[in-house]
Amino acid sequence: MPELLLKPHTTAGTAAPPAIELRHLTKKYGHLTAVQDVSLDVPAGQVLGLLGPNGAGKTTIIKMMAGLITPTAGTVRLRGYDISKQRSRAVQQIGAVLEGSRNVYWSLSAWQNLLYFGRLKGLRAAEIRPRAERLLRDLDLWDRRNQQVGGFSRGMQQKVAVAAALVTDPPIVLLDEPTIGLDVEAARTVRHWVRRLTREEGKTVVLTTHQLAMAEELAGRVAVLRDGRIIADLPTAELLDRYAEDRLEIDVAGTTTTVADVLGAKVATESANGQTTIQLPTSDQDTLHTVLTGLHHGSVPVLRVSRVRPSLEDVFVSLLKGEVDHGNNS
Numbered sequence: 001m002p003e004l005l006l007k008p009h010t011t012a013g014t015a016a017p018p019a020i021e022l023r024h025l026t027k028k029y030g031h032l033t034a035v036q037d038v039s040l041d042v043p044a045g046q047v048l049g050l051l052g053p054n055g056a057g058k059t060t061i062i063k064m065m066a067g068l069i070t071p072t073a074g075t076v077r078l079r080g081y082d083i084s085k086q087r088s089r090a091v092q093q094i095g096a097v098l099e100g101s102r103n104v105y106w107s108l109s110a111w112q113n114l115l116y117f118g119r120l121k122g123l124r125a126a127e128i129r130p131r132a133e134r135l136l137r138d139l140d141l142w143d144r145r146n147q148q149v150g151g152f153s154r155g156m157q158q159k160v161a162v163a164a165a166l167v168t169d170p171p172i173v174l175l176d177e178p179t180i181g182l183d184v185e186a187a188r189t190v191r192h193w194v195r196r197l198t199r200e201e202g203k204t205v206v207l208t209t210h211q212l213a214m215a216e217e218l219a220g221r222v223a224v225l226r227d228g229r230i231i232a233d234l235p236t237a238e239l240l241d242r243y244a245e246d247r248l249e250i251d252v253a254g255t256t257t258t259v260a261d262v263l264g265a266k267v268a269t270e271s272a273n274g275q276t277t278i279q280l281p282t283s284d285q286d287t288l289h290t291v292l293t294g295l296h297h298g299s300v301p302v303l304r305v306s307r308v309r310p311s312l313e314d315v316f317v318s319l320l321k322g323e324v325d326h327g328n329n330s
């Protein structure tokens with residue numbers, strides 16, 4: 001039976017603890033269990049994509065990691081510091097951009113926000129200023145640095161929130177839907193930063209997003225949550241290799257009705273603009289031959305046959321539908 005979960009390993013006897021260590025993390029709201037017995041280690045320098053449908057528990061986990069809500073059970077350690085017992089040291093290890101909420105003070109300017117968040121984490125103004133300037137310039141906010149954030153568009157506020165999370169140069173960065181509301185250019189800048197943060201600066205990043213293409217691009221590993229539990233946790237490439245079977249797409253001229261008339265309703269099709277795409281798993285060579293013969297006999301013009309590598313989104317959808325056997329996740 002395939003195993004879709006990485007086992008958290010003990011760090012006893014090794015030099016450095018993982019950047020993030022979650023053990024049996026649970027959060028209950030009354031009768032609702034938002035997060036249930038989540039354990040994982042994130043080594044330094046890794047980008048972990050935390051994925052899952054609405055309400056799966058992603059934000060709740062991020063907030064517990066950021067020390068903003070207290071777990072009902074379990075522990076969070078950030079570079080070895082237990083967030084419930086060594087709170088200020090633990091919180092110094094992270095910068096967080098939280099989903100949709102007010103991450104920044106609207107009555108302060110962008111510049112004041114960055115100074116404020118820097119000082120909150122114990123940095124001196126002289127240390128904060130150069131980094132704040134670089135961040136604001138990178139995000140194209142330098143000219144508006146002295147304006148109140150309350151007057152900014154949602155995307156600009158989000159940019160300030162991202163800059164505020166990074167201004168202290170924290171080793172761990174928590175990004176909950178960081179590109180939400182950003183325009184194409186700003187979203188690209190944030191993606192570029194995430195790559196730079198890990199590849200050049202060795203930072204550890206936990207990223208939640210519904211944009212699976214972004215997760216596929218940035219995250220070296222993905223953990224998929226459903227109903228508060230992790231149902232898959234693997235390096236992204238391994239998850240794709242193991243569960244994403246390549247498929248063949250056959251584009252033909254004609255509607256789904258044309259194809260159904262010739263082949264019956266035996267194959268998966270999608271239709272647009274007078275063309276229909278027939279999809280088959282690459283391994284199903286028998287059906288491929290039957291389909292091609294049927295199309296030939298029915299005089300349906302074949303326009304293209306291509307082999308398609310499924311995306312993380314395809315695997316994610318299959319996982320949530322339970323089409324992928326995710327083994328024993330107890």
Ligand SMILES: Nc1ncnc2c1ncn2[C@@H]1O[C@H](COP(=O)(O)OP(=O)(O)OP(=O)(O)O)[C@@H](O)[C@H]1O
Pocket residue numbers: 029032033034052053054055056057058059060061099
């Ligand atoms: N303060 C709260 N009080 C009660 N229930 C809550 C609270 N915060 C979250 N929940 C519930 O906990 C569950 C997990 O919510 P959470 O926000 O962590 O999900 P999510 O995966 O981040 O979802 P989304 O993708 O929609 O942001 C949901 O059922 C949510 O309604």
